[in-house]
Amino acid sequence: MTTNDIQNEIIDNFSLFEGDMESTLFYLMDLGKKLPAMPDEHKTETYIVKGCQSKVWVFPTFIDGKVHFEADSNTEITKGLVYLLWSIWNAQTPEEILNSELFFIDKIGMSRMIGSQRSNGFASMIKQMKLYALAYKTKGA
Amino acid sequence: MLNNITQIRAQFPILHQEVNGKPLLYFDNAATTQKPKQVIDALQRYYELDNANIHRAAHTLAARSTEYFEATRKTIQQFINAKEEAECIFTKGVTECINLVAQTWGKANLKPGDEVLITTMEHHSNIVPWQMICEEKGAILKVIPINNSGELLMEEFDKLLTTKTKIVACVWVSNALGTINPVREIIQKSHAVGAIVLLDGAQACSHLQVDVQALDCDFLTISSHKLYGPTGVGVLYGKRELLEAMPPYQGGGEMIKEVTFEKTTYNEIPYKFEAGTPNIGGVIAFKYALDYVNELVKENIAAHENILLKHFVDGVHQINQTNNNAITLVGTAANKVSVQSFNINNMHHFDVGMMLDAKGIAVRTGHHCTQPLMHRFNLEGTVRASFALYNTTEEVDVLLQSLSSIIKFSNR
Numbered sequence: 001m002t003t004n005d006i007q008n009e010i011i012d013n014f015s016l017f018e019g020d021m022e023s024t025l026f027y028l029m030d031l032g033k034k035l036p037a038m039p040d041e042h043k044t045e046t047y048i049v050k051g052c053q054s055k056v057w058v059f060p061t062f063i064d065g066k067v068h069f070e071a072d073s074n075t076e077i078t079k080g081l082v083y084l085l086w087s088i089w090n091a092q093t094p095e096e097i098l099n100s101e102l103f104f105i106d107k108i109g110m111s112r113m114i115g116s117q118r119s120n121g122f123a124s125m126i127k128q129m130k131l132y133a134l135a136y137k138t139k140g141a
Numbered sequence: 142m143l144n145n146i147t148q149i150r151a152q153f154p155i156l157h158q159e160v161n162g163k164p165l166l167y168f169d170n171a172a173t174t175q176k177p178k179q180v181i182d183a184l185q186r187y188y189e190l191d192n193a194n195i196h197r198a199a200h201t202l203a204a205r206s207t208e209y210f211e212a213t214r215k216t217i218q219q220f221i222n223a224k225e226e227a228e229c230i231f232t233k234g235v236t237e238c239i240n241l242v243a244q245t246w247g248k249a250n251l252k253p254g255d256e257v258l259i260t261t262m263e264h265h266s267n268i269v270p271w272q273m274i275c276e277e278k279g280a281i282l283k284v285i286p287i288n289n290s291g292e293l294l295m296e297e298f299d300k301l302l303t304t305k306t307k308i309v310a311c312v313w314v315s316n317a318l319g320t321i322n323p324v325r326e327i328i329q330k331s332h333a334v335g336a337i338v339l340l341d342g343a344q345a346c347s348h349l350q351v352d353v354q355a356l357d358c359d360f361l362t363i364s365s366h367k368l369y370g371p372t373g374v375g376v377l378y379g380k381r382e383l384l385e386a387m388p389p390y391q392g393g394g395e396m397i398k399e400v401t402f403e404k405t406t407y408n409e410i411p412y413k414f415e416a417g418t419p420n421i422g423g424v425i426a427f428k429y430a431l432d433y434v435n436e437l438v439k440e441n442i443a444a445h446e447n448i449l450l451k452h453f454v455d456g457v458h459q460i461n462q463t464n465n466n467a468i469t470l471v472g473t474a475a476n477k478v479s480v481q482s483f484n485i486n487n488m489h490h491f492d493v494g495m496m497l498d499a500k501g502i503a504v505r506t507g508h509h510c511t512q513p514l515m516h517r518f519n520l521e522g523t524v525r526a527s528f529a530l531y532n533t534t535e536e537v538d539v540l541l542q543s544l545s546s547i548i549k550f551s552n553r
Binding site: 020021022024025026029053054074075076077078114 | 161162488489491492495496498499500507550
């Protein structure tokens with residue numbers, strides 16, 4: 001699936017809740033549980049995403065031209081947000097990650113859901129994952 | 142007791158709205174209280190009818206705004222039973238009050254080796270200004286420890302208090318824990334060794350009777366917006382002899398007697414410390430908040446709030462009985478105001494806060510600007526519910542039911 005296909009699927013799934021905040025949060029927290037476990041030894045200071053209120057770790061690897069992410073957070077809602085990004089970008093090429101526009105964020109009403117402080121943290125996650133992709137692209141080129 | 146709660150709630154327009162499709166339940170009163178209609182109307186009236194700069198021009202509007210501004214000073218003087226109005230200085234908030242004292246009294250009086258005593262439960266705004274001035278003057282900052290309930294260890298205070306102690310800067314009521322500190326004892330003992338006492342009254346003044354003469358505190362800081370008044374207004378009470386001896390804080394208009402390029406002489410207190418155009422509308426409207434609290438009578442407000450606190454704590458104990466002690470209360474001092482910090486085990490406080498918000502319930506989550514206190518409890522933060530005069534036991538019931546359902550969800 002392309003990153004756009006995955007985003008459209010996310011939008012469809014969130015639309016089922018018709019903007020009801022509580023069920024949306026429950027859903028988001030359940031999504032977080034689907035993130036593959038991240039080994040503790042990768043949860044180091046180096047891999048913490050700076051700018052998040054909660055702790056978020058992203059650990060990248062580059063295998064066969066694709067970026068693979070391990071990720072985790074110490075709060076459940078944030079972990080759900082991390083899962084959304086992971087589901088879109090894990091095992092994609094650096095180009096696909098760098099060129100993808102995350103239109104799902106506005107479509108699911110994320111800012112209303114997570115507030116401005118968390119929005120900043122979410123932007124930091126996006127930036128960090130794109131930076132890893134850029135690094136691999138530069139290295140690969 | 143407040144027995145006209147429906148009538149009281151009707152005076153707070155903001156309470157009558159839905160958040161996330163649910164009726165708003167506002168339990169973040171320790172961060173800021175909501176404003177009664179009287180305060181909102183006063184603000185609007187000032188800008189519609191009276192707006193003019195104070196203490197200066199000869200015209201009618203200026204005379205009117207000056208009169209109203211000074212009327213608030215009179216009201217706050219009576220509210221805290223200061224000897225005279227001149228001992229009440231308007232600032233933009235408690236943070237500025239404390240910085241003012243640290244940068245003026247501290248600058249003039251602290252010497253290398255002198256000690257400044259604070260408590261473990263201080264808000265950052267009663268830590269950082271003292272760290273800054275201590276660093277500048279070579280003075281030493283010492284901290285009174287607390288027990289696991291969140292009460293000061295007074296025997297440790299006795300040991301820390303020496304003739305080296307020049308000021309004890311102490312929070313009267315902890316914003317994170319709700320603990321009421323034994324400030325009378327602290328003041329008496331501090332004075333006995335020649336130290337002065339600054340009380341951070343940001344949280345205390347909306348709950349407790351304030352009588353600065355009976356307490357004999359040297360400074361007291363007051364926040365308007367935690368007392369049902371506008372934001373951007375604070376009051377620093379200080380004893381006349383201290384304020385007079387202190388150098389000015391900021392230079393500018395209002396604080397001068399005469400300016401020449403060679404030398405400036407300073408105005409009398411309180412104006413010496415009120416450089417620049419203040420938040421005139423905010424100060425004027427603050428009077429209406431004080432009048433409002435006076436009208437309801439503080440003892441009645443406190444009695445009502447204590448019922449809410451007890452109702453909440455009892456409810457938590459009940460939840461814990463059937464849920465394997467899922468909620469840990471943080472701050473269980475015997476002497477408390479209506480503030481309760483807690484955590485749900487195995488859940489991050491941010492998640493709890495967000496889930497409550499989804500139910501229309503506003504609480505504070507995080508470290509509450511008291512990181513050293515959180516470290517003392519080995520916590521990153523807590524959820525904090527703080528109750529005010531317009532909250533009801535029915536609202537507290539909704540909070541308790543919501544916490545139960547969050548616990549059930551977390552056990553999924």
